[in-house]
Structures are given as structure tokens and as C-alpha cells.
Amino acid sequence: MYYFYFRRRAVSIVSLILFSQLLFAQSRLDSIQVLPEVRITGKQFGEVIPVQSLSGKLLEDLSSHSVADALRYFAGTQIKDYGGVGGLKTVDIRNMGTHHVGVFYDGIELGNAQNGVTDLGKYSLDDMESLTMYNGQKSEIFQSAKDFASASTIYMRTKKPQFKESKTTNLLVRYKTMSINYHNPSFRWEQKISSKINYSLSSEYIKSNGQYKFRYKRLNQDGTLAYDTTATRWNSDIEAIRIESGLYGKIDNGYWDAKVYYYQSDRGAPGAIVENKFKDGYRQNDKNFFAQAFFTKEFTEKYKFQARGKYAFDYMHYVARDTTSILGETVTEGAQSDDSYYQQEYYLSAVNIYSISPYWDISLAMDFQYNRLNATRKGIQTKFSYPQRYTTLFSLASSYRFRNFKILASILGTHVNDKVRYNAGASDKTEFTPALFIGYKPFADHDFNIRAFSKRIFRMPTFNDLYYTMVGSSTLRPEYMNQYDIGFTYTLPFDRGFLKLLSLHVDAYYTSTKDKIVAAPTGNLFRWMMTNMGKVRGRGVETVFNTRMNINKLQLSANLNYTYSISKDYTKFSGLELSSYGDQIPYTPWHSGSAILNSQYRDWNLNYSFIYVGKRYNGNVNNIKVNEIQPWYTHDLSLQKQFTVKQYKIKGTVEVNNLLNQQYEVIYNYPMPGRTFRFIISFEL
Numbered sequence: 213m214y215y216f217y218f219r220r221r222a223v224s225i226v227s228l229i230l231f232s233q234l235l236f237a238q239s240r241l242d243s244i245q246v247l248p249e250v251r252i253t254g255k256q257f258g259e260v261i262p263v264q265s266l267s268g269k270l271l272e273d274l275s276s277h278s279v280a281d282a283l284r285y286f287a288g289t290q291i292k293d294y295g296g297v298g299g300l301k302t303v304d305i306r307n308m309g310t311h312h313v314g315v316f317y318d319g320i321e322l323g324n325a326q327n328g329v330t331d332l333g334k335y336s337l338d339d340m341e342s343l344t345m346y347n348g349q350k351s352e353i354f355q356s357a358k359d360f361a362s363a364s365t366i367y368m369r370t371k372k373p374q375f376k377e378s379k380t381t382n383l384l385v386r387y388k389t390m391s392i393n394y395h396n397p398s399f400r401w402e403q404k405i406s407s408k409i410n411y412s413l414s415s416e417y418i419k420s421n422g423q424y425k426f427r428y429k430r431l432n433q434d435g436t437l438a439y440d441t442t443a444t445r446w447n448s449d450i451e452a453i454r455i456e457s458g459l460y461g462k463i464d465n466g467y468w469d470a471k472v473y474y475y476q477s478d479r480g481a482p483g484a485i486v487e488n489k490f491k492d493g494y495r496q497n498d499k500n501f502f503a504q505a506f507f508t509k510e511f512t513e514k515y516k517f518q519a520r521g522k523y524a525f526d527y528m529h530y531v532a533r534d535t536t537s538i539l540g541e542t543v544t545e546g547a548q549s550d551d552s553y554y555q556q557e558y559y560l561s562a563v564n565i566y567s568i569s570p571y572w573d574i575s576l577a578m579d580f581q582y583n584r585l586n587a588t589r590k591g592i593q594t595k596f597s598y599p600q601r602y603t604t605l606f607s608l609a610s611s612y613r614f615r616n617f618k619i620l621a622s623i624l625g626t627h628v629n630d631k632v633r634y635n636a637g638a639s640d641k642t643e644f645t646p647a648l649f650i651g652y653k654p655f656a657d658h659d660f661n662i663r664a665f666s667k668r669i670f671r672m673p674t675f676n677d678l679y680y681t682m683v684g685s686s687t688l689r690p691e692y693m694n695q696y697d698i699g700f701t702y703t704l705p706f707d708r709g710f711l712k713l714l715s716l717h718v719d720a721y722y723t724s725t726k727d728k729i730v731a732a733p734t735g736n737l738f739r740w741m742m743t744n745m746g747k748v749r750g751r752g753v754e755t756v757f758n759t760r761m762n763i764n765k766l767q768l769s770a771n772l773n774y775t776y777s778i779s780k781d782y783t784k785f786s787g788l789e790l791s792s793y794g795d796q797i798p799y800t801p802w803h804s805g806s807a808i809l810n811s812q813y814r815d816w817n818l819n820y821s822f823i824y825v826g827k828r829y830n831g832n833v834n835n836i837k838v839n840e841i842q843p844w845y846t847h848d849l850s851l852q853k854q855f856t857v858k859q860y861k862i863k864g865t866v867e868v869n870n871l872l873n874q875q876y877e878v879i880y881n882y883p884m885p886g887r888t889f890r891f892i893i894s895f896e897l
Contacts, residue, residue: 260618260651260663261351262699262719264756267342267369270771273810273819273850279343279368280332284823285806286345287754287773290799291332295882296422296448297394298479301333305364306347307750307779307800308693308723311671314362318370318471320504320522321358323557325583325601328674334475334500336454338386338398339414341371347697347719348649348665353620356520356561357579357605360624360647363669363695363723372460372469373402373410380404386894392885394420408462415455418477422448426883427875428485431838445883446491447480466509475500481530484881493533501525502557518563526555550590558582571613579605585675597679598633603672616656620649628672636686638678643670643690659703669693677729689744692726699754710761717756723779724749730783747784748797752777767812774805795835799879801826801843817852830880844876865892 264286266274274282280291280301290307294300302310311328314321322330344367349360359365373382382402389395398416405411423444430439453476460469476499483492502524510516532549558581565575581603587596609622628641647667654660671691678686699719706712728746757772779800781792796802803826811818824845832839850867866889873887 260620260649261349261665262347262663262697262717262754263344263351264717264773265342265344267344270769270808270810271337271340271343273817273852274337274808274821274848277337278333279335279337279340282337282343283332283345283366285771285773285808285821287756287775287805288347288752288777289345290801290804290825291878292799293878293882293884294482295877295879295884296424296445296480296482297392297418297420298422298448298450298477299333299482299882300329300331302329303332303366304799305345306695306721306723306752307748307777307797308363308695308725309671311674311691312363312669312693314358314365316359316365316367317473318368318469318504319506320356320520320559323524323559323581323583324526324555325557325675326553326555326585327676328671334452334454334477334498335368336398336416338416339370339400339456340368342369343367344369347721348647348667348695349622351620351649353573353575353609353611353622354516354518354563354565355575355577356518356563357577357607357624358561358581360577360607360609360622361605361626361645361669363667363693370456370458370471371400371412372458373404373412375402375404375410381897383897384894385896386892388890388892390420390891391889392420392422392424394418394890410460412458412460413456415453418450418452420450422450422480422482424448424885424888426886428490428883429875443485443490445482445885447494448482450477450479452477452479463509465511466507468505468507470503470505472503473501482882485883486881493531495531495533497527497529499525499527514567516565518561520559520561520563522557522559524555524557524559526553526557528553552588554586556582556584572610573612574610575607577605577607577609579603581605583675595634597635597637599637599675599679600631601675602629602631603627616653618651620651622647626670626672630678632679635679638673638686638688641672641690645670659705660700661702662698662700664698665696667695669695671729673729685743688729689727691729691744694724695721696723697721710763711759712762713758713760715756715758717754719754720752721754722749722751728783747782748779749782750777750779750800752779765813769808769810771808772805773807774803776803778802792833792835796829798831799828799841801828803827815854817850817854819850819852821848822846825878841877841880844874844878846874846876847871859897861896863892863894863896866890867892 266282266285271282278301280293280303283289283303284291288306290304292302292304303313304310305313315330324330346365349365375382380403384400387397396416396418400412400414403411423446425442426445427442428439432438455474458469458471461467478497481494481496483494502522504522507519508516529552530549561577561579563575563577565573567573583601585599589596604627606625607622611618611620623644623646625644630638645668647665649665651661651663654662673688673690677688697719699717701717704714725748727744728748729744730746753776755774758770760769777800779797781795781797783790783793805824807822809820822845826843828841829835829839830841848867848869849871850865852863852865855862869888869890870886875886876884878884
């Protein structure tokens with residue numbers, strides 16, 4: 213009865229907690245230093261949990277258009293890119309599935325209750341300070357309950373205003389253009405309002421027809437040539453605008469920030485190139501808005517508090533008007549649709565941490581989230597379910613440091629309640645998922661760390677999984693996963709000579725998924741159904757190598773990574789093995805890797821990057837020759853020069869992407885651009 217009452221009053225209770233923490237605070241210490249991002253410092257050794265990061269100048273120098281492009285350089289990640297500037301871009305880590313990746317924007321997760329997918333192509337690198345990826349979760353317990361809920365997490369941290377000397381205003385104006393009719397002006401304005409409050413405003417506009425040449429080559433079942441032609445990619449155009457504003461403040465023993473974000477786009481949703489069909493009529497219009505705030509304060513030497521809040525509204529209009537001409541008449545093809553979807557999300561979080569001793573901390577976090585999905589679907593007779601979801605999460609976590617050991621343990625409790633206006637609704641779900649992380653530093657004089665973790669995760673089915681017309685199934689069970697990892701890091705600094713740093717990270721992992729949610733065909737090929745029928749086991753090894761060196765005024769750095777992965781389908785249906793039993797799951801390469809080589813001499817900067825993805829199979833059932841996708845690789849090169857004219861800083865950049873003009877596909881039948889050139893000019897005041 214108490215829980216039922218709490219669920220109905222969760223928003224009021226969380227608000228009361230936030231207010232009471234402020235009202236009854238009695239202890240005030242000297243002000244603390246405000247860092248650009250939260251980091252664990254002063255520990256005996258580094259991260260317990262495998263982490264990869266791109267930040268600052270290294271991130272800025274990459275030949276990348278969006279967050280999705282930059283994430284390709286992390287070991288263990290696979291970006292599913294559906295082609296072109298306007299194509300959908302999602303991330304998969306360790307082949308566990310896109311839905312098991314939590315994507316956080318300035319500390320609060322980006323949600324999509326409709327399909328559980330975050331389109332990373334919408335997020336620009338212009339305002340990004342750092343991209344960080346954790347397998348498992350962050351190596352800290354002072355975080356929201358949602359931070360504990362994913363198998364892997366990606367944190368996007370945007371830039372915060374920083375002012376040199378007596379400056380009170382920063383202004384950056386940038387313009388990008390490409391050889392595929394691409395125009396991208398942007399600006400960022402930072403203002404110092406007072407000694408404790410700063411403000412930022414940024415915006416960018418993107419317009420492109422998205423057209424590019426590609427080679428289309430297909431084989432028949434017997435290996436003979438079916439198609440080999442050169443064509444133009446159509447319906448990949450985009451027109452988009454992003455506006456983002458932030459307010460940042462300091463208080464005694466703490467800080468706060470607030471952000472408003474708006475993104476709007478009108479773009480083609482390019483379809484698959486099938487049987488020499490190069491055009492389609494799919495269009496997508498998006499409007500995304502969110503406002504969020506973050507607050508943290510140290511009330512005593514032993515007790516700290518965090519609060520987060522967010523409201524989000526997402527609109528998507530999807531139109532499929534696919535036609536062809538037969539004997540001079542226009543004929544529709546496939547399923548036609550004209551659908552609009554409206555999502556709303558309310559999110560509140562309260563986090564408490566208490567230091568029992570200098571070596572032992574304990575935290576308690578409580579999150580509440582409300583999601584609602586409405587839709588207008590033309591031509592569909594079945595009533596839409598109009599689902600609503602109430603999600604409550606509790607996390608209890610503790611970290612303990614003893615000599616050369618560090619142990620981090622947590623348990624997450626999740627309760628989900630769905631309500632629908634029409635049709636059948638899913639039953640309530642309550643789950644508890646534990647995690648254990650251990651780190652050990654065997655040598656006092658060497659930066660060598662061993663780590664291991666075990667974590668259990670469950671994924672609640674999305675609204676589409678449960679309620680999508682003629683497809684969803686309200687009886688679906690959650691998807692369960694266990695992830696295990698063991699690895700080490702070794703960092704060797706040098707005080708003398710040209711070599712400054714060597715660093716090596718190696719991790720081996722194993723994953724096991726139960727009740728995997730998959731789409732299965734029925735007797736009617738136009739009607740599919742969602743079902744729990746999958747079991748997947750995966751294992752792999754990830755390596756990351758970094759080095760830095762200086763030769764007089766020449767600075768050199770290298771970032772190399774390699775991943776070997778096996779992820780196989782062990783699905784049985786009614787006790788019988790399917791034909792795909794024991795096959796590598798679709799789009800999982802055995803071998804992949806990347807390299808970033810950077811050199812800087814005075815005001816010149818040269819950056820080379822390389823990405824390789826090995827052989828894999830498409831989604832057509834079995835691992836046979838005709839379903840094989842050939843390896844692909846790209847070479848990117850960029851040259852930058854910085855000038856200073858009076859008080860202005862001017863930077864010019866020339867980039868060549870896909871230098872060798874390789875014809876490749878990330879997703880089968882979705883060809884990617886060949887060689888392209890990009891030019892960037894920026895002015896900084």
C-alpha cells in the first residue's frame with residue numbers, strides 16, 4: 213500500500229526532498245573549486261571501470277561531423293549508419309544492442325520511450341568538450357539511479373564558459389562547407405554576468421541536398437554478378453537548426469547549471485537500395501526540446517547532495533509515399549504511412565552521499581520518470597494505445613578503499629507501471645539488479661591497475677515493442693543480461709627524452725542475454741510480431757594504446773585501438789535449434805580498430821585518422837556467402853592553421869574524408885559517401 217501511494221505521489225515527494233535539503237542545511241564550508249566536469253581525484257589509483265575518452269583539442273581535430281562519427285574511435289563500439297547526412301545513426305557497444313547503451317547529455321540521460329533509440333547524428337561536436345564511454349558504469353557512486361541502469365554509458369559533456377584574465381565576453385563564429393553541397397554556419401557566445409554566474413548561447417544551421425555518387429554491386433546466390441553500376445544517393449537531404457542555451461552558477465560549497473535545448477529538422481529518410489531502386493519517398497520531420505537543471509552542494513565534510521530535473525517534448529512526423537511508374541501510371545509500393553508521434557517526459561532525481569570514513573562512502577539515489585506517447589496515424593483503423601509509463605528507480609551503492617584495493621558495489625531497484633487508454637497494457641515490473649567492481653594496484657611505484665566487474669542489467673520493452681499496431685505484444689518479458697569484465701591499465705610517464713607517455717588498456721569481456729526481444733515474421737509478411745525468443749552469448753578483447761612525444765617544438769600523439777569480438781545466436785524455438793543457431797549475430801565483425809595520429813608544430817596541426825571494420829554478415833538469417841558484407845576502412849586527413857590578427861583568432865581547416873574513395877556500407881543496402889572535402893573557417897573574439 214505504501215509503494216502504491218508513493219508511486220502516485222512520487223513527483224511531490226521528490227520535490228519535498230529537494231526543498232528540505234536546502235531548508236535544513238546548517239553547515240557552510242569555504243567555497244570549493246568548480247571543475248569543467250566531475251572527476252575522481254586524490255585516489256590511490258585510477259578508474260576501476262573501463263573508460264575511453266576524447267576531449268579538448270583531440271576531439272576538435274577529428275574529421276568528424278557529429279557525435280556518432282567521433283564514437284567510431286572507441287574500442288568495442290559499432291555505429292549503425294543508415295547513410296548520408298540525414299540518415300539515422302545509433303551506437304552499439306560490445307554487441308549488446310543499442311537499447312543497452314545509456315546516452316547522457318550534461319549528466320542527464322537522453323530518453324526515447326517510443327523506440328529506445330537515440331539518434332546521435334543530431335548532436336554536433338561544435339559545443340562538445342568531451343565524449344566519454346564506460347563499460348558498466350562510472351567509477352563513482354555520487355550519481356543518479358539511472359546512471360546504474362545501463363550495460364554501457366556514453367557521456368556527452370558540453371563546453372562551459374571560461375574567461376581569461378579580465379575578459380567578460382567570448383564569441384566564436386564558424387562556417388563549414390563540403391563538396392556534397394553542405395553548408396553549416398554556427399556561433400557560440402559566452403558572457404560573464406557576475407563573478408559567480410556565466411551564460412552561453414550557441415546555434416547552428418545545416419542545409420544539404422545530401423546527394424553523392426556510389427557504386428552498387430550485388431551477386432546472385434550462385435556467386436555470379438547481378439548488378440554493378442554507379443548511381444546517385446537521393447532523399448538524403450537535410451535542413452536543420454539547433455539552439456542551445458546554458459546558465460552556470462557557483463554557490464558556497466557547490467554549483468548549479470541549467471540548460472535549454474531545441475533541435476528541428478526536415479530531412480529525407482533514405483531507404484535501402486534494393487533491386488536497382490535508387491529513389492524512395494520517405495520523409496521525416498523532427499522537433500526536439502528539453503529543459504534540464506543540475507544542482508550539487510557539500511553540506512558537511514561527510515555529506516553531499518545532488519539534484520537533477522528535466523522536461524522533454526519530442527515530435528516526429530514520418531511520411532512514406534513510395535511510388536513507381538508502370539506504363540505511365542503512378543503506382544504506390546509497399547506500406548504507405550503518414551504518422552505523427554508526440555512524446556513527453558518528466559524526470560526528477562535526488563542523490564545523497566555520506567562518507568563513513570576517509571576510505572568508505574555510501575550513496576542513496578532515487579529517480580522518478582514519467583513518459584507519455586500520443587500519436588496521429590492516418591489510415592489506421594486500430595485504436596492507438598496512448599501509453600503512459602511511471603518508472604521509479606532506487607540505487608544503494610558503496611565504495612571502499614583499503615590499501616591497494618578499491619571495491620564498488622551497487623544494487624538498483626526498478627519498478628515500472630504502464631497505463632493505456634485502449635487495448636491491453638503490460639503488467640507491472642519490479643526488478644533488482646546488482647553490480648560489483650573491484651580494482652587492485654599491486655605496485656606502489658608503478659601506475660599499473662587490475663580491474664574486474666560483474667553486472668546484471670534488464671531492459672524494459674519500449675512502447676513500440678509493447679503497443680505498436682499489429683506488431684507490439686503487451687505480454688513481452690524484459691530482456692535480461694549479465695556482463696563480466698577483467699582487464700588492466702598501465703601508464704608509463706617519462707621525465708627525460710622526447711618520449712613523454714606510454715599507456716596501454718586491455719579488457720576481456722563476456723556477455724549473456726536471456727529473453728532477447730526480437731521481431732519475428734508471421735504468416736503474413738506485412739505483419740510481424742515482437743517475441744522473447746533470443747539467447748545471445750558474446751566475448752571479446754579490447755585494447756587501447758596511447759603515446760605522446762615532443763621533438764623540440766613538434767608535438768606528436770597517437771591513439772590506437774583494436775577489438776576482437778564473437779557474439780553468437782543460441783536461439784531455440786519450442787526446444788528446437790533455429791537455422792541460425794551458433795552463427796555470429798548480424799553486423800558483428802570479428803575484427804575492428806582505429807587509429808588517430810596527430811602532429812602539431814607552432815600554429816600548424818596535421819591530423820590523420822583511420823577506421824577499420826572487418827567482415828560481418830547482414831540481417832538475412834544465416835552466415836552464408838551471399839549474406840556476407842565485405843570489410844571497410846576509411847582514411848581521413850585534416851590540416852589546420854591558426855592566425856592571430858589583433859585581438860581576433862582565425863583558424864582555417866581543410867579536410868579530406870575517405871581519402872582513398874572506398875565504396876562501402878555500414879548497413880547492408882545503405883551506401884556511404886566516397887571521397888569528400890570539407891572546409892572550415894572560424895573567428896574567435
